[in-house]
Structure formats: C-alpha cells, structure tokens
Amino acid sequence: MSDPLPREIRCVLVPVGNLRLLLPNATIAEVITQSKPEPVADAPDWLLGRIAWRGWRVPLVSFTKLAGTEEGDAELSVRVAVLKALGGNPRLPFIAVLTQGFPRLTTLNAELIIPTHDGSALPPGVRAQVLVRDDVAMIPDLEWLEAELLDLLDDANLTAATESGESAEVSEPFDTED
Incomplete structure (x- = not known):
C-alpha cells in the first residue's frame, strides 16, 4: 500500500516584482547577493546571463x-x-532567479491555494496563477524553463564555438594521461 499524499506542503513565496x-521549499538551494552576470550570446532579455555559484555557471533569469x-x-x-x-x-542542475528580498516560508494545503486564472493564455514560463492567503502568486513552469534554457545555452555555446573556431561541444572531455 502506498503512503497517502501529504495534506500540507512546505512552500516558499519568492518575491519577484509586484508578485x-x-x-516547494525543497527547490530553493540558496539565496545569495546578486553578482554581475556573464552575458549569454543572443539571449532574450529575460536571460540576464550566467552567474558563478559554488563552481557552477548558473543561468540567471x-x-x-x-x-x-x-x-x-x-x-x-x-x-x-x-x-x-x-x-x-x-x-x-541549477537555475537562478532574480528576487527582491528574501523568500518567505509557508505551509499550505489545497484549501489555501485559490486559482485566479481567467482561462486566457498564461505568460511563458507560468504554469498557474493563484491566490495564497493575501498574496497573488505564480507557479512557474520549471520544466518549460529548463528546456528553454538548455536550448538557449546550447545555441550560445554553438555560436561561441563557431566564432572562435573551436569544436561545438557542449562540454569538453576530461584530459586523460596515457
């Protein structure tokens, strides 16, 4: 017999702009001070570049x-x-999102999340619009965002490799000694 679904889930409300x-709380790895991002070639305006974080170059959205x-x-x-x-x-493995302030922890259940979507097309990257207590919130479509970022970063790597005359490998092989 499988375990029942939890009645409550620990969530985070991340302030972005006016919403x-x-x-889910488990998706937040860390909240850090903003650093200057490294530009990504031919990126849309919502992809601000990549930031260095714990040895990774993380796309900043x-x-x-x-x-x-x-x-x-x-x-x-x-x-x-x-x-x-x-x-x-x-x-x-990671995506960085620009925020204004610190995320706020909250525990929610189905009764506390009220859909507010009117049936029109949702903006790119948005899975749902909801009201949580008194806060208007968007549930991001992280799967869509990851797919978009992978495509954009692959294209940027290909452009950079073509301009420099290097191979268009997404990741370079490790050096091995014989």
Missing part, C-alpha cells in the same frame, strides 16, 4: 521579464534565489 513565485509582469520597486534589495532544477539534466 510572488510559489515553489528575470521572471518579471519572462512573464511580462511589473518590475516592482527598484529600491528593494535585489537578491538571487538559486533553484534546484527538476529535469535531472547534469548540464543544468
């Missing part, structure tokens, strides 16, 4: 630009939430 992203929502108060402290990617692709 919140609603994520502006969710407000991706979803076409308001940027919010520029005076608030800007941070970066590093998220664990869900797709299991070893080339993209």
